[in-house]
Amino acid sequence: MRQERNPCVYILASQPHGTLYIGVTSDLIGRLWQHRNGVVEGFTSRYKVHRLVRYELFGDMEHAILREKQLKRWHRQWKINLIESENPEWHDLAAGLGFPPVGPRRIPDGS
Template identity: 45%
Template sequence: MNNNYYVYILTNKYKTVFYTGVTNDLYRRTLEHKMKVSDGFSEKYNADCLVYYELFFNITDAIKREERLKRWKRKWKMDLIENFNPQWKDLFGEIGDACSEAGMTV
């Protein structure tokens, strides 16, 4: 059973919006955003570039962190992302590679 939970932030190519979410499968969920499988904020604003994520082993902790991040000011989120991912590159390829190396199906 997978007890990994991720809080993640997506942005669009212009870095004008942030989408914060929580999932137990970061690769699958990011792919869903990229494929625009559901209507909503990330589809409307083309937020499909994974720029930040955190790993949790407890869903309650992950949800609490997501809720806190959603209340943060834009500047705080930008600082968080820049410390984690200074080039603001899309991390989707890296998490896909990590899943493959771990023998997970992607």
């Protein structure tokens, strides 16, 4: 059976206004699983960037890659504005795709 491809650009965040990661994939569910389970060592596992805060679907991978490159060139505030235009509370959109939501990140307070 041939797997259906859904080209997609996605933005992950470590927490609201935290570290951002922009990626492209043809299998968003599979890629989210990889990020959340630390299957691929690297930036997202090192900085715990697992909250899906935005994704855009495309008809073909070529357009998805062009959009990914465009977003990666943007200033950080433009990326934040883009996220907040449709997800002002920085909810974990992966919950709507069948994943448990990433909870709030706790920062040690020294007490």
